[in-house]
Each structure stands twice: as C-alpha cells, then as structure tokens.
Amino acid sequence: MLAFSQGSTEAFAELFGRYKQPLYGFFRRRLGDPARAEELTQETFLVVLRSASRYEPRALFRTYLYAIGFKILRAHRHRTVLRATILGLRKPEQAPSVLEAHDANLAVREALSRLDSIGREILLLREFEQLSYSEIADLLRLPVNTVRSRLFRARATLRDILAAPAPQAAPTKFTESEEHA
Amino acid sequence: MNTVTHPVVPEQVMAFLDGELPSAQAQSVFEHVKHCADCASLAAELANTQRQLATWSVDALPLRVESALLQKLERQNTPLRDPGWPSRVRGPIGVRPLLAISGAATALVIVFLFARVSGRSYLAKYMEPRPTSPSVAALGARGGTTPRQIPNKSKAIAEYEALSRETQQMATNASLDLDGASEGVGRGEGAGNGPSDEDGRVAPDFHQPMIARTVSLTILTKDFPASRAQLDAILARYHGYAAQLTANNAENRARSITASLRIPASELSVAINALKNLGHVETESQSGEEITQQHADLVARLKNAHETETRLQAILQQRTGKVADVLAVEQEIARVRGEIEQMEAERKALEHRVDFGSIELNLTEEYKAQLDGSSPSVSTRMHNALVNGFEHAAESLLGLLLFFMEAGPVLLLWGALLVLPAFLVIRRYRRAVTAV
Numbered sequence: 275m276l277a278f279s280q281g282s283t284e285a286f287a288e289l290f291g292r293y294k295q296p297l298y299g300f301f302r303r304r305l306g307d308p309a310r311a312e313e314l315t316q317e318t319f320l321v322v323l324r325s326a327s328r329y330e331p332r333a334l335f336r337t338y339l340y341a342i343g344f345k346i347l348r349a350h351r352h353r354t355v356l357r358a359t360i361l362g363l364r365k366p367e368q369a370p371s372v373l374e375a376h377d378a379n380l381a382v383r384e385a386l387s388r389l390d391s392i393g394r395e396i397l398l399l400r401e402f403e404q405l406s407y408s409e410i411a412d413l414l415r416l417p418v419n420t421v422r423s424r425l426f427r428a429r430a431t432l433r434d435i436l437a438a439p440a441p442q443a444a445p446t447k448f449t450e451s452e453e454h455a
Numbered sequence: 456m457n458t459v460t461h462p463v464v465p466e467q468v469m470a471f472l473d474g475e476l477p478s479a480q481a482q483s484v485f486e487h488v489k490h491c492a493d494c495a496s497l498a499a500e501l502a503n504t505q506r507q508l509a510t511w512s513v514d515a516l517p518l519r520v521e522s523a524l525l526q527k528l529e530r531q532n533t534p535l536r537d538p539g540w541p542s543r544v545r546g547p548i549g550v551r552p553l554l555a556i557s558g559a560a561t562a563l564v565i566v567f568l569f570a571r572v573s574g575r576s577y578l579a580k581y582m583e584p585r586p587t588s589p590s591v592a593a594l595g596a597r598g599g600t601t602p603r604q605i606p607n608k609s610k611a612i613a614e615y616e617a618l619s620r621e622t623q624q625m626a627t628n629a630s631l632d633l634d635g636a637s638e639g640v641g642r643g644e645g646a647g648n649g650p651s652d653e654d655g656r657v658a659p660d661f662h663q664p665m666i667a668r669t670v671s672l673t674i675l676t677k678d679f680p681a682s683r684a685q686l687d688a689i690l691a692r693y694h695g696y697a698a699q700l701t702a703n704n705a706e707n708r709a710r711s712i713t714a715s716l717r718i719p720a721s722e723l724s725v726a727i728n729a730l731k732n733l734g735h736v737e738t739e740s741q742s743g744e745e746i747t748q749q750h751a752d753l754v755a756r757l758k759n760a761h762e763t764e765t766r767l768q769a770i771l772q773q774r775t776g777k778v779a780d781v782l783a784v785e786q787e788i789a790r791v792r793g794e795i796e797q798m799e800a801e802r803k804a805l806e807h808r809v810d811f812g813s814i815e816l817n818l819t820e821e822y823k824a825q826l827d828g829s830s831p832s833v834s835t836r837m838h839n840a841l842v843n844g845f846e847h848a849a850e851s852l853l854g855l856l857l858f859f860m861e862a863g864p865v866l867l868l869w870g871a872l873l874v875l876p877a878f879l880v881i882r883r884y885r886r887a888v889t890a891v
Contacts, residue, residue: 294521299513312520319524355887359880379511400473401508407475422475426466433504 286326290319293339300343300403305350314350318343337409340399344413385435393428396421461494463487468494469501665750666743667808668720670727671815676734679710679820686712686818689729693722695811709822716814723812733818750805757798764791 297318301311321342329338386394395414399405407425411418463484470476471484488494676682683702690696695718703711718726731739767788771781831839 290521290524294516295513298516298520302513303511308514312517315516316520316524316527320527355884359884359887382507382511397508401505402511407470407473422466422470426469429469429501429504430465432508433500436504436507 286323289322289335293336294319296403297339297343300340301347303398303402304347310350314343314346318346321346333412334409336403337405337412340403340405340409341413381436385432388435389428389431392416393424393431396425397428397432400425461487461491463491463494465494465497468498472498472501472505664745665747665805665809666745667805668723668741668743668812669815670723670742670812671738671740671817672727672730672736673738673817673819674730674734675737675819675821677821679818682733682818683712685733686714686730686816689726690716690718693718693726693729695719695722695726698813707824709820711817711819714814714816714818716816717811718814720810720812723814727814730814730816734821746805746808750802753798753802753805757795757802760791760795760798764788764795767791 294315298311298315301314302308305311305314318339322339386397389397392414396410399410399413400407405413407418407421410416410425411421414421416424467476467480467484468488471481471488474481476484488498674682695716698715698717700712700714703713716726767784771784771788
C-alpha cells in the first residue's frame with residue numbers, strides 16, 4: 275500500500291488482485307443483490323485509490339480495506355432504508371440467505387439470518403474476513419471482551435440452530451425487485 | 456459447567472480455537488481440553504460449526520467488473536500512470552485543479568491584454584486632441600487637472616452648436632432672463648466667452664464641453680473657530696456661497712461642519728487650494744460630469760417649442776374663426792409657454808451646475824478630550840450599570856415569555872400534529888436498519 279500511495283501502478287494491481295475476491299465476498303454475503311455487491315466493491319477500491327496519498331500504515335491494509343468497505347456498506351444500508359421508509363420506493367434489501375432459498379447452503383444462511391445483527395456481523399467478520407478480535411472491535415467500535423462474548427453467543431446459537439431438526443420448508447415469497455436480482 | 460470443575464470458561468475454549476490467546480494461557484487451555492470431555496465436546500462442536508459455515512462459498516467477481524473498475528481507475532487516476540511524479544508537486548489540491556486554475560488565469564490575462572489594446576485603438580480613433588477653450592484651459596491649469604477630452608466634433612455636435620446659437624438669439628430677442636440663477640454672484644470668466652446679452656452679462660460658450668465639477672473634501676482642523684472664520688472669508692473672496700451648511704457644536708465632542716459650497720467654476724481650483732489650508736486634508740476626491748449632450752437635447756427641444764409658439768401666435772393673429780377655435784389656440788399657446796418656462800428653468804439649472812462647481816466639505820475639529828471632574832463616580836456608574844443589567848434581564852425574560860405566549864399555541868399545535876408521524880417514521884427506520 276505504501277508503494278501504491280507513492281504512485282506505483284504495479285502495487286495497486288497486486289493489492290487489487292489479492293483483495294478483490296475477499297472484498298466481493300464481504301459484500302456478497304451481506305447483500306442480496308449481486309450487482310449491488312459488485313458496485314460497492316468498485317466503490318471501495320475507488321475510495322482506496324482516492325485516499326492513497328493520505329494512507330498511514332497504522333493497521334493492516336486488510337483492516338483498512340474492510341473498514342472502508344464497512345462504512346460504504348453501512349451508508350448503503352442507511353440510504354436503502356431511508357428511501358424505503360420515507361419514500362416507500364422499495365423494501366430494504368434482504369440478506370442473501372432469504373433470497374437464495376434454492377441454494378444448497380440454505381440451512382447455514384437461514385441460521386445466520388436468525389442471529390441478531392451485531393452477532394451476525396461479528397461472526398461473519400471472524401469466519402469469512404478472518405479478522406482478529408481486536409480488529410473487529412476497532413471496526414465495530416466495541417470492547418474486545420464484548421466482541422468475544424457476542425461471538426461466542428452467536429456461535430452457540432448457530433450451533434443450536436444447525437443441530438435442531440430442519441423445519442418444514444415454506445415456499446419463500448419474492449418481491450418483484452428481488453426476483454430480478 | 457462451573458468454575459470449580461472447569462477452570463477454563465467456554466469463551467476461552469473458543470478463543471483458543473481462534474488462536475486469540477497468549478501462548479501461556481493457550482497452553483493451559485490446551486491441557487484442560489485434553490482432559491475435559493465437556494470442553495473437548497464444546498471445541499468439537501465449535502469446529503463443526505466453523506466447517507459448516509465454511510461451506511458457504513461466494514461466486515467469483517465477474518471479469519467485466521474488474522475491467523470496468525480498472526477503466527474507472529485509469530480515468531480517475533492520471534498520476535498513477537506516471538509513478539515518477541513526485542507527490543509534493545501534486546500538492547494537496549491535485550494536478551487537475553492546478554491546470555484548471557492556470558488555464559483560467561492565462562485566459563484572463565489574454566482577455567485583459569486584448570481589452571487594453573482594443574481600448575487604446577478605440578481611444579486613438581475617437582479621442583483626437585482638440586484645442587481647449589481659454590476658460591477650460593485656465594480651469595485645468597489652476598486646478599492642476601486637465602478637463603476630460605471629448606470625442607471630435609460630430610455632426611450632432613455641430614447641429615447642436617447651431618441650435619444653441621439660434622436659441623441664444625431667440626432668448627435674447629424675447630428678453631428672457633437666462634442668467635437669473637447666477638445673479639448676485641456673477642458668472643465667472645471661465646464660462647463667459649460666449650456672446651453678451653443686453654445687460655452685458657456673458658452667456659455660456661456652448662462650443663466647449665460643459666462639465667459640472669464636484670469636489671469632496673474632508674479636513675481635520677486643530678483650531679475650529681479660526682477655520683470657521685476662514686471658511687466664510689473664502690466664500691466671500693471667491694464669490695461663492697453655501698447652499699447648505701450644518702454645524703455641530705456639541706460639548707465634549709469634536710465640533711464639525713458639513714457644508715455644500717458653490718464656487719464659480721473659474722475660481723474653483725484656487726478656492727479648493729484655500730480650503731485645503733484650513734487643516735489636514737484627510738480625503739479628497741474630484742469628479743466632472745459632462746452634460747453637453749443633455750444640454751444639447753434641452754436646447755433643441757427649447758427651439759422647437761419656441762417655433763411652435765411663434766407659429767401659434769401667427770395663427771392667432773392672422774386667422775379668424777370661431778371663438779372656440781381661438782380659445783383652443785390660446786390654450787395651446789399657454790401650454791407651450793409653460794413647457795418653455797420649464798425647459799428654460801432646466802437649462803438654467805444645467806448651466807448653473809457648469810458655472811458653479813460644487814464642494815462637499817466636511818470640516819471636523821481635532822478633538823482633545825478634557826479631564827472632566829464632573830463625571831459620575833465609579834460607584835455611581837456601577838450602580839447604574841447594575842440597574843440597567845437587571846432591567847435588561849427583566850426585559851429579555853418578559854420578551855421570551857411574550858414570545859411563547861404568542862407563538863406557543865402554534866408550536867403546540869404543530870408539535871401535536873407532527874410528533875406521532877415523526878415517532879412512527881423514526882421507529883420504522885430504526886427497525887429497518889436493525890433488520891438489515
């Protein structure tokens with residue numbers, strides 16, 4: 275990143291090659307619309323590019339990247355919810371687990387969707403983005419002990435949900451926009 | 456699980472599996488898990504959950520996204536193409552804004568130079584030097600300023616001069632008093648090179664540009680009474696008068712005089728010099744307004760009106776008709792005569808502005824405060840300040856109370872109307888944010 279901030283194109287190409295898929299996965303696991311996930315991935319890299327000159331190596335680049343991605347995701351969620359609440363244009367975007375009911379990993383996604391939002395976010399950051407407890411704490415602005423306890427609770431809940439016999443699957447209703455997505 | 460049989464809490468087992476424990480603590484947890492069936496079971500379950508989660512894979516980022524992003528990056532990041540560009544050259548505002556600013560500055564300079572060159576050629580074309588009249592030349596020489604040059608005589612100006620001469624002749628023949636406004640003060644030589652009328656007074660020379668001069672002076676004087684006396688003497692010496700004068704003689708403050716003086720144009724410059732000797736000149740400004748065209752229009756209209764009047768009088772004398780027709784002609788003559796009188800007055804006023812320069816004088820005393828033993832004591836002033844403070848506090852409280860009494864019902868009404876929808880919207884928004 276330091277080389278990139280000094281203008282090295284090759285450095286950026288390497289960063290992009292290394293993190294494009296994890297970052298896309300970060301958005302893809304949190305958003306129902308793949309196109310939106312692609313768009314936010316692009317936006318995150320653009321922000322990294324624009325702020326390269328101001329980059330200070332105070333943490334791992336991975337943490338820096340996910341912090342930017344998390345802010346962009348949060349802003350996107352707020353925009354979506356605000357639009358849905360005030361203007362009533364469309365329903366807020368659903369988590370992928372609800373949308374992709376035909377997928378083979380339905381049980382895992384369904385179980386994740388039943389977790390509380392903070393616990394789910396901590397669990398996703400730990401399991402898929404491989405962030406340490408302290409990195410998650412910095413990102414979510416929570417104490418490390420809180421992160422650990424919430425993570426344990428989320429894992430225990432997930433374990434119980436996955437261990438329980440699967441309920442009779444009800445046909446999932448899709449909205450028009452979700453079907454297009 | 457309890458802390459007696461399990462010195463290691465389940466969260467520590469999880470942290471151990473995640474590699475988040477310090478090495479010493481990790482070793483003790485590892486030893487415990489080896490011998491504790493419950494904790495080993497918990498570790499196995501957590502590992503199993505992790506394995507289940509790991510089955511959730513995400514499709515690869517499409518190549519089109521990658522290429523689109525790279526295109527965007529290339530468009531938005533010009534410096535990236537040239538890694539050798541030093542960051543200190545880019546500066547905090549980047550290269551593109553700098554280039555834009557430089558381009559705009561260059562364009563401005565070009566426009567400015569073009570405007571100057573064009574302006575010079577225009578002036579060279581239309582501002583050829585022409586001989587100034589002795590009066591104007593004298594005025595300029597005395598005042599240290601040169602009267603503004605005007606464009607060369609055009610056809611309109613030539614017609615105007617002819618009209619002026621005719622009008623002067625007609626006015627003289629009709630024994631009109633053209634110089635009433637300047638009676639008593641005399642017309643200066645500067646504007647007096649024109650033909651003389653029956654009383655020997657000199658009519659203005661309309662061959663020269665007519666310039667109404669205005670001067671503004673702000674003077675600070677140490678000896679106010681002496682300056683006041685000198686001001687009166689200057690007015691008398693240069694045949695001027697005060698069109699308006701306001702004197703402020705308040706005690707314990709700087710005295711001042713604000714006056715609008717009228718000085719014959721021929722003596723304006725020397726009068727200004729004399730006024731400057733009253734004290735220290737703080738500000739001075741001089742301006743000249745050319746009213747030649749305005750005067751020309753007026754003279755032309757006046758000539759037409761005179762001719763109309765002459766024709767009407769001829770009709771009245773030579774034609775016979777009904778009484779009503781005669782009355783109508785007389786009414787028309789009266790109307791035209793009224794217009795002539797009005798235009799004559801305007802003409803006199805214009806010429807008076809040329810004949811008499813205007814000086815806006817602000818004469819202020821350089822005030823030195825005197826020690827005043829009669830001022831109230833400190834305790835009295837503090838008491839008064841305290842009383843004033845309480846009064847102001849009471850007034851502000853009363854004002855606040857009155858405001859709420861006046862606007863309160865409206866605020867309550869709108870609050871009652873809006874609070875429920877606002878609460879519902881906020882609650883829905885919070886729930887939606889939490890849900891995603």
